[in-house]
Amino acid sequence: MPEILEVEDARALLEKRALRREVERVHAPDAWFLKRGLTPQAAGRVLDGERFIAARRRGKWILLDTDGGRVIGLHLGMSGRVVVDDDEAGDPLIYASNRDEIGWRRFGVHFTDGGAMYVRDPRRLGAVELDPDEDRLGIDALELDAEALGKVLDESRAPVKARLMDQARLAGLGNLLTDEVCWRAGLDPSRPAGSLDADERRTLLKAIRQTLRTLGRRGGSHTGDMPRSADEPCPKDGTPLTRRTVGGRTTYSCPEHQR
DNA sequence: GATGACCTGTGA
């Protein structure tokens, strides 16, 4: 998906453009997109006549507070994008087309002023929830500190990549960002999380912060320095990058400097 | 903790 950086862009767009506008009606043509028992009818009852008063984010979830005290949770899945009127943010759709097929509009609202906000998601892996349980998510990656990272890694034998992507422990990092972080930190993503010594944990924390800052400025998860292509030379040392599966995800890394 | 499933679009 859109990882934390794209989701933050989408959140900011909603904050800037979708708050304090009265909802005229809900557009929820795809009941499958609504999770945890939410139905199009219930969404309508909750939102019709209401306004969003805040656009928050935790990890990859966007949380829209309504003036009625309810919360609409939006998840962009792997290809979701938020559109407000004629502006949009979210997944850059490197692999998908950026067409705005009407059929890809999975959920949204029309405002009484004539505008609209909706989630466009070709692959339908996104989600909308009412009053989501925000505590099923771990600490937000942008708030991470040394102590919290210690709890994320724990004494686990799981690959460090798997722990960094475990949303219940650390919310926000996805496949691309995690690979970039490990590459910058010089860490083999398959290393058992608990095997990192104090120095390596400090390096990892710095890499997470620096990666989020740098790629955030550049415009997203896909703007990393490490090529995502096997046999491409590592920009640090020229060694051909390898491709494998770690933590169930396609993983690129440099066999030379990532240890 | 690893694996497969979910759903759909794209490009080789």
Next chain:
DNA sequence: TCACAGGTCATC
């Protein structure tokens, strides 16, 4: 036609 895609969930 097939493999693959930035996410998450259930299941072994």
